[in-house]
Amino acid sequence: MSDTTVDRPKGAAGTAGLGDDYDTKYGFHDDESAYDFKSKKGVDHEVVEMISRYKKEPDWMREVRHNALDVFLSKPMPTWGSTELLNSIDFENIHYYVRASERQAQDWDDVPESVKNTFEKLGIPEAERKFLAGVTAQYESEVVYHSLREDLEKLGVIFTDMDTGLREYEDVVREHFTSVIPAEDNKFAALNTAVWSGGSFVYVPKGVEVAIPLQAYFRINTENMGQFERTLIIADEGSKVHYIEGCTAPTYSSDSLHSAVVELIARPGSTIRYTTIQNWSKNVYNLVTKRAIAEAGSRVEWIDGNLGSKLTMKYPAVYLVGEGAHAEILSVAFSSSDQHQDAGSKVIHAAPRTTSVITSKSISKDGGRGTYRGLVKVHEGAEGSKVNVKCDALLLDDRSRSDTYPTMEVDDEAVSIEHEATVSKVGEEQLYYLMSRGLDQDAATTLIVNGFIEPFTKELPMEYAVELNRLIQLEMEGAIG
Amino acid sequence: MSDETNTPVLEVSDLHVSVGGKEILKGLNLTVGAGETHAIMGRNGSGKSTLSAAIMGNPRYEITSGTIVYGGQDIAELAVHERARAGVFLSFQYPVALPGVSVVNFLRQAVRAVRGDDVPIKAFRPLVKENLKILDIPQTFMTRYVNDGFSGGEKKRLEMLQMLMLQPTLAILDETDSGLDIDALKVVSTAINGLRSEKRAQLVITHYQRILQYVTPDHVHVLLDGQIVKSGGPDLAHELEKHGYEWLEKDAA
Structure with missing residues (x-):
């Protein structure tokens, strides 16, 4: 490459x-005076109720939200990762729901002018024309544009925003929503479940291969905004899909919060590749929970690139629950000044002959801090499983920092584990040579x-x-x- | 560079160089004119590689006194990449690996940097192809990572490929012959001879006279303990082959 x-x-x-x-390129922001709706600052049951009613959701979803809020309010902050930065998040100073436009467009011309300009600056419709099978663009809390190629629609592929997914495919959403990541999983998953809005809902039918990527683009515009998209991807038996997300935000002096939940379900023999290029501005807390269930013979790949944000805590996970399932987690974290990328991966081997390959690359410069935090667990009975973990850190100067916290819990003896970690500096000899x-x-x-x-x-x-x-x-x- | 045709390409005067506080070159003098090929011979530790590093500008080597004048200009203040852009090339004795950096990308960037503008792919590709042929390098070489897992011979061929692509005014070949079998040595020599011209100059640094059977130098210098102790024509190399360096050591003592 x-x-x-x-x-x-x-x-x-x-x-x-x-x-x-x-x-x-990304740091500009648009005038908000024409906005359709913006919730008061802070989160409570009133805000949750308002979001749900505003979206005209079924009662069960409203209950899911309220219960999740209780979980969020009762759960303490994590006591690991960057506790100092986590504790500096002012949950009362965030708008949890912001809507710029009343309706969603399927024709680019119908997108409000100011929003359209934003995405055009970011190259979104152009990208769609050139190399994507489908696009959704989320602006603040709502998806403002979405499209899917007609041929894929005819094959039964569903690619829409989560809110539409809930309206049009309620049974499917009800069955799977929080089935991979329950609200109780962690404080930020609970918060997302309470106030979620937008995100993607993808279903690929049996045997259908979506050859070119689907893309979602996330944009925060408002200062002190919280973006809580919720994504659910189901790849049915033998199907194949590649989903890409990109994200940016304006540079403000005070912080915004991005806390997404992404649930993937890979049915037997299917393949899901989920690619992220995270390029939030350096005032965004990026606290994301991503997890996949991989059934027999399936393959889940997280390709995760983190360049932006003030603090990222994200550990894409794969639960290998079916025989022969494979997990591939490939991540890059780039930390510059005033940035902490606390990223990693989690793989649970819960079936025989499951395999995982984890490759983490971290680069730190100008006092930036990169942390690799990983968990591999091999349950008893997962015989013949193979694990390969490789973590490489590159430090560009003496002020920057890199830490590695790999955890391995292996309860079955008949497995193969390989682990390698390196920390290197840009070599003087390499520089001299070049x-x-x-x-x-x-x-x-x-x-x-x-x-x-x-x-x-x-x-x-x-x-x-x-x-x-x-x-x-x-x-x-x-x-x- | 000066327009005067009689300006030497390289003029090293009373050069003293230290590494880690230890003086390695102790007053070295050397003048290389345009169109000339000079061989610098000497044992390990005599200061051969230090001379090449000082000319290229390796920051680990400290010039404590003396001057290096290239094309009429004192290059003491020039950074390594500025010297390269001015036409100085060093074929490394131990080139480093650059994992993840493909040969083709590396060459393209180097050519762009040295020439100061981009070379269209249309012109770049045939040029690479031609040079690969001269050096007997397979096309698959281009997508490999620079020196990553290369054999000694492959590394030296890649150095020569870079030299042919960059067309330097002054090429310094630091023990390019070491570790090469006879076929590789012939190929490398062809590359060096192919670059000889009345405007260019070459400094062939070697331990053995073997390469000098294929690349005939105009002048041969013997480096001993940080100084050139003897200079002569091509015959000097044969004499060294016969008698070793010892007779010169006795002379110097």
């Missing part, structure tokens, strides 16, 4: 203008960093790989020396 710049055309979707800095070929120090460092994360970028669709390489180049400019 590192030869992108050689062979691949420039100006592909979503990459234009990446030479600008974050503030001009500079002797005419590259200046920034270009040399960027090349080394891009090489370091190459196992990740080569898994991305071309446009994303190009974008990621350029984002890193942007981060590296003037970084050293």
